[in-house]
Amino acid sequence: MKARDEFFLLTMTLLLLANDHLFKQWYPGLITGKLSDFAGPFVVYRLLRGIPPLGLNHGWATLISLGFAIAVKTSQPLADLAARSTCGWIFSHCGFIADPWDLLAFIPFVVWAGTIRNASSAHRGRWKAWQSPR
Numbered sequence: 001m002k003a004r005d006e007f008f009l010l011t012m013t014l015l016l017l018a019n020d021h022l023f024k025q026w027y028p029g030l031i032t033g034k035l036s037d038f039a040g041p042f043v044v045y046r047l048l049r050g051i052p053p054l055g056l057n058h059g060w061a062t063l064i065s066l067g068f069a070i071a072v073k074t075s076q077p078l079a080d081l082a083a084r085s086t087c088g089w090i091f092s093h094c095g096f097i098a099d100p101w102d103l104l105a106f107i108p109f110v111v112w113a114g115t116i117r118n119a120s121s122a123h124r125g126r127w128k129a130w131q132s133p134r
Helices: 003-026 030-050 058-074 076-088 100-120
Strands: none
Touching: 003 030, 030 058, 030 100, 058 076, 058 100
């Protein structure tokens, strides 16, 4: 992964943390609500790629990130479970709200993941999510 992509993913992580724990309390509204929806899949992707025991390749990390985001945004019981298991044990005000309209915020993630795929697999000719990580 290129340095600009690593920087972008770090920026998304900082944006998500600042938005969820500062901006939403200071300036509640539509923009702060959508910032988390926008940044969330990037953060999940980075965790799946960067945690040593997982170290998933781009294809699997993308699929799991989107699957997690879709599950959380379309089912309130799954949203509650995700909130408890990810940040609920640290922050008492942590919660996810299932809202299928939030799926629109994932379009930039899909576009970004496609550009990474095209850049990283151009020499292979096609993308295989099941390939082992390198």
